[in-house]
Amino acid sequence: MNPNKRKHFVIRFVSAAVFIASLSGFAGSIYALVKMQSLHVNSMAPEAVREYVFNETAQEQIHSLIRMSSFDNVSDKRFSGGIKDTETSVVSPNHFFKIYNSDNTLLYSKETPSKSGFITVYTLSDYQSVDEYDDYGNYIKSQMIQKEYKVESQIVKGAHDVFWFYEILITKLLEIGYRLYGILIVSAFLMLASWVTFTKHAGIRNDEGTIEQNPFDRIPLEPFALLYLFVFGFSISLIGESVNLFYRDVPNAFLMGSSITFLLLGLSFIFYNSFIKRIKAKQLLVNSWIYRWGYLPIKRLYKSSFQNRDLILKVSMIVGASLLFDFITMISISNHNNGTMIFFWLLKTGVVVYFILKFTLDGKVIRDATHAMVFGNLDEPLDTTKFHGVLKDHAHDLNQLSDGMHLAVEKQMKSERMKTDLITNVSHDIKTPLTSIINYIGLLEQKSFEDLEVQEYLDVLSRQSSRLKKLIEDLVEASKASSGSIHLNQEDTDLNVLLDQVIGEYRDRFDQKQLELVLTQDVVYANLDGNVLFRILDNLFGNICKYSLMQSRVYVSLKHIDQNAVLEIKNISDVSLNISADELMERFVRGDASRNTEGSGLGLSIAKALTEVMGGDLKLHIDGDLFKVKLSFPLK
Secondary structure (H helix, E strand, C coil): CCHHHHHHHHHHHHHHHHHHHHHHHHHHHHHHHHHHHHCCCCCCCHHHHHHHHHHHHHHHHHHHHHHHCCCCCCCHHHHHCCHHHHHHHHCCCCEEEEEECCCCCEEEEECCCCCCCEEEEEEEEEEEEEEEECCCCCEEEEEEEEEEEEEEEEECCCCCCHHHHHHHHHHHHHHHHHHHHHHHHHHHHHHHHHHHHHHHCCCCECCCCCECCCHHHHCCHHHHHHHHHHHHHHHHHHHHHHHHHCCCCHHHHHHHHHHHHHHHHHHHHHHHHHHHHHHHCCCCCCCCHHHHHHHHHHHHHHHHHHHCCCHHHHHHHHHHHHHHHHHHHHHHHHCCCHHHHHHHHHHHHHHHHHHHHHHHHHHHHHHHHHHHHHCCCCCCCCCHHHCCHHHHHHHHHHHHHHHHHHHHHHHHHHHHHHHHHHHHHHHHHHHHHHHHHHHHHHHHHCCCCCCHHHHHHHHHHHHHHHHHHHHHHHHHHHHHHHHCCCCCCCEEEEHHHHHHHHHHHHHHHHHHCCCEEEEEECCCEEEECHHHHHHHHHHHHHHHHHHECCCCEEEEEEEEECCEEEEEEEEEECCCCCCCHHHHHCCCCCHHHHHHCCCCCCHHHHHHHHHHHCCCEEEEEEECCEEEEEEEEECC
């Protein structure tokens, strides 16, 4: 035995010994406390207690003797013979007595060799069954008659019988008193601590992480339980024999009973140690005949019958079997075979209800997971071990779908990051030479050229280079907005002041196109980034100036609606809008038309992305030539 196993064995042995000793103290304390109450130890004088105990015990023994010696139910002849054997089994050796009938005739006597000792006289009643017969010896009836007996009992000192035991018990109870409560509490604590310690050190894992089991631990559960029940029953029967010996010979009875009890407790700990090892090794039910010969064959039959069947066929088979059982139950009830079939019908109904509820609850779990997946929650996979049958397959498919969506989202995010990095790098590489070109164009514009055609070329270069610079800046801004990499500094912002600033910036351009601004404002504050919101409005008002019909009206309203700040802009387009709002929101939607206009096709896309970054919403509405954009931001 290696040192580790030896250590755990010693701990278990000591724990079992402490438990048995504590159990003895615990049981003894309870017995003593009960006796203190029943014998009135604390409310009577010591001599009165002894007299009370001896008197009660003597009457109990004589009453048992009278009941057990009924040979002749008609007369008192039963005391004439055979009573000697009964007397030695129920009457203590130190108990001497005389029994008289109601006529004061001596029926039986156990003479005492001594004139000293405790003496008591009392009367006992006994009911006897008397049979009546006719003159021909035929039985007529039976009736109970009451018979009274006068008894003289004398208790002397001598043998170590029950009276000797009570003498010692009363003396000890008077000495110990209520200190028994302390012994009871300490014993209970030691019992609990030793039991927990034994359980903890039973079934220790080896270096390989498995529970070592001996041949006794591998006995199937049913023989294991039957063996313990046999040991327990045999031990209890022997303890019963020691109790019968208690009246005549207390020391030997105590020695016999305690030895058998300690042996039973020791064997119980051996069985308990094996029981805990089976639980820790997860072999308690697996290593049983019911599991091997009942559960496994049923499981195989279930797999062979249902695993490769369609769901509708499975349900049909279950429903058909249930209806057949109900039909058999009705027939049995009609034939007055009620009890057993009703019990099995209730059992079947309970099983069916259980599986229906389980199927419903499992379906709800899968439905909730599917609902969460619809809203983008892909981080909580279903535990497929909790489901069975078709629901388990469904849960597995949902997990596979979730994993696939995870991969798709990760690939999309990676692609977006790569596109953002590409646009940023390319834009930076283009912007550097473009800045030089713009600077040199500016230097050339400072010169005077007599050739007007050269001046016209310079104007084209200046205009197109500025447009290219603006396009690059829009590309970078759209890329940052779509990837959410814009840093926000949100604070309470007065939207009226910000709107007035943007309108002031575009007042001259509105006048150039003869646009009439119709403005409606509520006092609105919202927690937004003012700079980002200014860029959004700058894009929207820029589009108004570029694409509005000359000499038309532009309607701008700022309102407080349902805890939201709502900004709505409406104008008439100078060209027919044969396009949907969703298409107009896409990048570069103007295509080739943008080459001949100021727009790059990115303004609305940038505005929408920046709005969503701040938690808002931007919607477009097109009705013929009417163009309407609606911005909405939560106030908090």
